[in-house]
């Protein structure tokens with residue numbers, strides 16, 4: 001608690017200092033946008049722009065966050081769990097009362113690229129404006145045309161449940177000052193057009209860093225760009241070209257295939273990435289995906305050294321092997337090679353070596369579902385083993401797969417599994433099994 005308050009005070013103090021700077025300096029770039037026509041006005045948007053804007057909305061994955069489960073598209077009400085409380089997304093359909101019907105294009109630009117609402121209040125960075133700020137004027141014009149073309153939905157946004165001081169929107173001034181880089185995308189002239197396009201998509205609309213770059217205590221990006229980050233109940237792995245933890249042993253084509261279909265011959269996207277693939281990356285065209293792959297493969301990354309690994313005859317490895325043969329081998333296969341496009345391989349899969357293994361523990365305790373995409377509609381399921389395997393067995397089997405078939409990674413401790421079991425509200429094993 002003490003730390004929360006201290007951190008909060010720090011934000012508010014910095015807010016004071018930064019206020020003038022931020023208010024005066026920041027939003028000029030948005031003057032490019034129309035300041036008269038409102039979203040709900042009857043002048044129809046240009047159909048070609050609407051079509052292109054729909055593609056921009058897919059790149060930005062706007063619908064995923066702005067649609068409640070089972071709710072109407074873009075009508076908001078999706079609750080984002082953050083370490084600071086639940087933040088609900090808003091209704092961004094052109095409804096005058098509950099959506100953005102009386103917003104102008106300039107209001108829209110300011111919200112998406114600068115995190116400012118029409119009433120001047122600041123948005124929480126759960127809305128990834130710190131990435132979208134890099135989106136170009138023309139992409140935003142098209143996106144706006146698309147937003148205007150949507151049918152208005154009347155649905156008032158739900159209240160947020162943030163604790164003090166995070167419930168004070170003004171505190172975001174401090175956050176912006178510390179972590180918001182108010183700059184458009186600047187191409188790197190030494191690099192190819194493809195590389196620049198890839199980086200523009202990753203850092204801008206794709207907001208990949210929102211999950212893949214580790215955060216500091218205030219939720220700002222650290223300098224360990226795309227080097228893997230803890231998510232609530234999981235982990236987004238490193239996606240640089242690092243050989244041990246990243247995409248070093250993936251070809252660019254394997255990256256493209258993963259983003260397009262949700263899987264390749266090694267990995268299968270599930271959880272938060274499964275959703276990103278289902279709603280966003282599967283719909284990107286092959287050129288854009290190839291450019292993203294090219295860019296990610298150009299990043300040197302963390303340079304993590306592989307640990308020594310455990311010997312196959314260590315007792316924990318032998319126990320893990322037994323649990324594996326009985327429970328996992330039918331799907332993950334005899335030598336951990338998985339089933340291409342359905343069940344992830346464990347063999348030489350950097351995703352298996354993530355530092356804490358939180359994502360792996362969560363997969364075994366809660367099970368999961370692979371992404372279902374137009375090109376791979378099966379969406380195979382990973383069953384939950386919480387009811388069947390105790391903490392020692394789960395720790396042993398994960399330690400085993402993390403140290404077999406070309407992998408080497410720290411052991412998973414039974415205490416980690418016990419903690420996750422409580423945190424994830426997973427079942428306890430049925431005794432006598």
Ligand code: HEC
Pocket residue numbers: 056057060061062063064065066080087088089090091092099100108111112117118122123124125126127128132143
């Ligand atoms: C990771 C989740 C997430 C994604 C992706 C996302 N948003 Fe948001 N957005 C939010 C949240 C949460 C809020 C409300 C924040 C707040 O209340 O401070 C918000 C607020 C907004 C607002 C302000 C609305 C208002 O009434 O104040 C607009 C406009 C908006 N988003 C548009 C977009 C567009 C366009 C995209 C895609 C390019 C997008 N959002 C993608 C989470 C997201």
Ligand code: HEC
Pocket residue numbers: 201202206207208209210211212231234235236237238239245246247255258267268269270271272273274276281292350351359
């Ligand atoms: C909402 C959070 C989130 C966002 C946004 C996100 N990712 Fe991910 N990503 C994850 C998680 C979690 C995993 C691990 C998935 C799993 O284990 O099945 C992952 C896995 C991956 C992998 C596979 C890595 C491996 O070693 O298995 C790649 C490649 C990837 N993401 C690329 C991207 C790109 C490119 C973007 C931006 C266009 C992106 N991600 C945006 C959460 C996210």
Ligand code: HEC
Pocket residue numbers: 267268269270271323324327328329330331332342343344351359360361363364367368369370380381382383385397398
């Ligand atoms: C019925 C088939 C099946 C069985 C049995 C099975 N799995 Fe899985 N497993 C899958 C599928 C499909 C996925 C991909 C979907 C997902 O990640 O949720 C998966 C994913 C995983 C992941 C997440 C991989 C990642 O990229 O993050 C881990 C870890 C895992 N399984 C471990 C195990 C262990 C350990 C066992 C045995 C105790 C086991 N599985 C048994 C089908 C199975």
